[in-house]
Structures are given as structure tokens and as C-alpha cells.
Amino acid sequence: MRDFWNNMCAAxxxxxxxxxxxxxxxxxxxxxxxxxxxxxxxxxxxxxxIYNSLSFYxxxxxxxxxxxxxxxxxxxHLPIMLMFFFLGLSYIGFLLLNGNEVLSDVNGLNYIKQxxxxxxxxxxxxxxxxxxxxxxxxxxxxxxxCILVVSSVIVLISFLLKLEYFSTYNLIRFGYKPPIxxxxxxxxxxxxxxxxxxxxxxxxxxxxSLYTFLIVVTSSMVLGTKAIVFFLFLFFSFILFTxxxxxxxxxxxxxxxxxLLCITLALYFYFxxxxxxxxxxxxxxxxFSSLFSYRIDHFVENMKYSIDRWGWINxxxxxxxxxFPLVEMDLIxxxxxxxxxxxxxxxxxxxxxFILSIKNNEMLVFFIFSFFLIGAIAGHCYASGINSxxxxxxxxxxx
Numbered sequence: 001m002r003d004f005w006n007n008m009c010a011a012x013x014x015x016x017x018x019x020x021x022x023x024x025x026x027x028x029x030x031x032x033x034x035x036x037x038x039x040x041x042x043x044x045x046x047x048x049x050i051y052n053s054l055s056f057y058x059x060x061x062x063x064x065x066x067x068x069x070x071x072x073x074x075x076x077h078l079p080i081m082l083m084f085f086f087l088g089l090s091y092i093g094f095l096l097l098n099g100n101e102v103l104s105d106v107n108g109l110n111y112i113k114q115x116x117x118x119x120x121x122x123x124x125x126x127x128x129x130x131x132x133x134x135x136x137x138x139x140x141x142x143x144x145x146c147i148l149v150v151s152s153v154i155v156l157i158s159f160l161l162k163l164e165y166f167s168t169y170n171l172i173r174f175g176y177k178p179p180i181x182x183x184x185x186x187x188x189x190x191x192x193x194x195x196x197x198x199x200x201x202x203x204x205x206x207x208x209s210l211y212t213f214l215i216v217v218t219s220s221m222v223l224g225t226k227a228i229v230f231f232l233f234l235f236f237s238f239i240l241f242t243x244x245x246x247x248x249x250x251x252x253x254x255x256x257x258x259x260l261l262c263i264t265l266a267l268y269f270y271f272x273x274x275x276x277x278x279x280x281x282x283x284x285x286x287x288f289s290s291l292f293s294y295r296i297d298h299f300v301e302n303m304k305y306s307i308d309r310w311g312w313i314n315x316x317x318x319x320x321x322x323x324f325p326l327v328e329m330d331l332i333x334x335x336x337x338x339x340x341x342x343x344x345x346x347x348x349x350x351x352x353x354f355i356l357s358i359k360n361n362e363m364l365v366f367f368i369f370s371f372f373l374i375g376a377i378a379g380h381c382y383a384s385g386i387n388s389x390x391x392x393x394x395x396x397x398x399x
Contacts, residue, residue: 031059033147042054070126096319119349125391125392125396126353152215152218156218180386183225188374192387197213198213329376330379
């Protein structure tokens with residue numbers, strides 16, 4: 001009996017060491033990617049819900065493990081307490097509008113799921129940054145590089161062979177994506193990957209790191225969303241003003257490079273047919289429907305639908321009567337979800353954890369700026385469960 005308990009204790013210690021090791025980060029990256037591939041193939045043409053999502057459960061297990069670990073180690077208590085305060089207030093707003101039987105309703109379960117999506121990157125980050133790991137994160141970096149390369153190969157082959165299965169918009173307009181279902185989540189996926197690979201190139205300065213970076217840049221452009229093009233403009237402008245070899249360029253030369261970048265992206269819009277597609281929407285529906293891909297229409301419909309049912313308290317704590325995302329503009333969705341107090345708490349927690357705790361890191365500041373800006377106008381950034389562990393890994397790596 002003593003041997004049995006000794007073996008059990010030894011096994012528990014090994015499990016705990018795994019949760020406290022860099023291998024846990026690498027495993028979470030791989031599990032998230034593989035589970036999204038399963039989701040993509042098995043739910044390609046169906047609406048994904050809690051009940052048919054093949055990625056929800058493995059991701060949920062990793063999130064719960066990280067949350068319990070953070071609580072057990074007494075790490076990041078203030079952000080965690082603020083997070084639960086945020087979740088509590090927003091759920092009260094939801095209950096006020098939907099009654100006390102929502103726990104048995106799919107919409108109620110989705111609301112809880114949405115709650116933890118908002119803060120999953122924070123939970124993973126607090127866990128990852130305090131675990132016993134080598135500073136170089138060798139295994140995790142190699143795993144993430146493989147994920148990016150595999151995704152790029154799929155995208156480029158799909159583009160060359162015009163495979164509808166990986167088309168961003170089912171061949172209605174230009175665009176190809178890796179096996180991740182929501183294309184807005186793919187925008188954030190490529191944002192994370194490009195910043196990671198650019199940092200790797202600055203560190204190693206090897207041909208393989210440069211070629212890998214350029215391949216992923218090409219694959220990201222093939223996605224075909226306006227958001228990724230906007231990010232690429234911001235990203236290459238950032239490189240122009242911060243890359244060591246380019247910092248000493250005269251301001252006139254930098255302006256010339258920015259103009260060249262604008263011309264290149266304009267030609268990309270024209271020759272891929274994206275310009276013609278949105279020009280037709282502009283002629284038929286107007287400039288705002290064209291610029292924001294009908295999000296303004298969703299904004300008018302869903303904002304009015306929710307606010308017409310709000311009491312004064314809901315303006316402070318939110319509360320929705322429809323499932324998420326409502327508008328697919330994260331700032332608006334966040335306000336409808338959690339109200340004025342929730343928006344303030346969300347930004348406070350992210351700025352405190354990701355920016356104020358990691359000073360003098362311009363690349364991290366650029367990522368958080370892009371994350372907030374593109375999420376606010378394009379959606380699927382603030383509550384991207386698909387990318388939560390990738391975000392946490394990137395921030396840990398950049399620090």
C-alpha cells in the first residue's frame with residue numbers, strides 16, 4: 001500500500017512539473033492548433049456551438065488548468081480579481097434581461113464561454129511567465145514555427161490550385177486561409193505569427209529566419225481581408241521606423257518607402273479583385289457598408305435591439321439578449337456585453353498586465369496597439385479563444 005501511495009505521489013509530482021514547465025506551453029500551442037483543424041474539417045459548413053465544437057473542450061481543459069495553477073500559486077491576484085468582478089457584473093446584466101433560467105439555455109452557456117474568452121490570454125500569460133522554463137523557450141518556438149509553416153504551405157497550395165475548401169469567402173472573392181474557421185481569427189493569427197517571426201529574424205539574422213518570415217508575409221496577404229492589409233501597412237511602417245538598419249534613414253526616404261508601401265497595397269487591392277468587390281457594395285449599399293463589410297448594418301440592428309431593452313443599470317454593466325458576436329467590432333461588442341464599467345476594466349487589466357509590467361518594449365507596445373485597434377474595427381481579437389494561448393506565448397516571448 002505504501003508503494004502505491006509513493007507511486008501516486010511521484011506521478012502527481014511529475015504532472016505538476018509538467019504544468020510548471022515550458023513543455024506545457026508547447027503542448028498548449030499544438031493542442032490548440034490541432035483541435036482547430038478538427039473543428040475546421042468536421043464543422044466546415046455548420047454553425048459551431050458549444051455542443052458540436054471539437055476544440056471547445058480541450059481548450060477549456062487547458063484554460064481551467066492554467067486558472068487553477070495561477071490561483072494555487074497566488075500569482076496575479078489583482079488582475080484575476082478584477083477579471084471575476086468584470087465577469088460577475090456582465091453576467092448580472094445578462095440575468096436582468098434574460099431571467100434566472102439561462103443556465104439551461106444555449107445562449108446562457110455561450111455567454112459564460114464568451115466571458116472567459118475575453119481573459120483567456122491574461123490567464124495563460126500569468127501562468128506562462130512564472131513557470132520554471134528556459135528563457136529561450138526553444139521547444140515552444142519550434143512548435144509555433146512549425147504551426148506557421150504548415151499553415152503557410154496549406155494557404156499557398158490552396159491559392160495556386162484555387163482550392164475552394166480553404167477559400168476565405170468560398171471563392172465569392174479573393175482569399176485563402178489555413179484550417180481555422182473564422183477568417184477574422186485568422187487575421188489575428190497572422191498578426192501574432194508575423195511579429196514573432198520578425199523578432200526571431202532580429203535575434204538570429206539567418207537566411208532561414210528571413211525566408212520563413214517572407215513566406216508567412218506572403219501567406220498572410222493571401223488571406224484577402226481588409227484587416228490584414230491594414231495591419232501589414234502598420235507593421236511595415238513600424239519596421240521602417242524601428243529596425244536598427246533603417247532608423248537612421250532620412251525622414252524624406254521614410255516617407256518615400258511609406259508611399260511605395262501604399263502603392264503596393266493599392267495594386268494588391270486592385271489586381272486581387274477586392275477593390276471591385278467593395279466598389280460594387282459601395283454603389284449598392286453606400287460607403288459605410290463597403291468600408292466595414294456590413295458591420296454598420298449589424299451595429300444599427302443589434303445595438304438598437306439590445307439598448308431598447310436596457311434599463312439605466314445596463315449602460316454600466318451591459319447585458320445582451322442575442323448571442324455573440326453581435327456586431328463583429330470588438331469595442332462595440334464589449335460595450336454591449338459589459339457596459340461602460342466593463343470596457344474600462346477590460347482595458348485596465350490588459351494595459352496593466354501586458355504593458356505596465358513589461359516596460360521599454362516597443363514591439364510589445366506595437367502588438368497591443370494593433371490588437372486593440374484592429375479588434376475595435378474588425379472584430380474577433382478581444383475574445384478570440386482560438387488565439388488566446390498564441391497571444392500569451394508571444395507576450396512571454398517578447399518580454
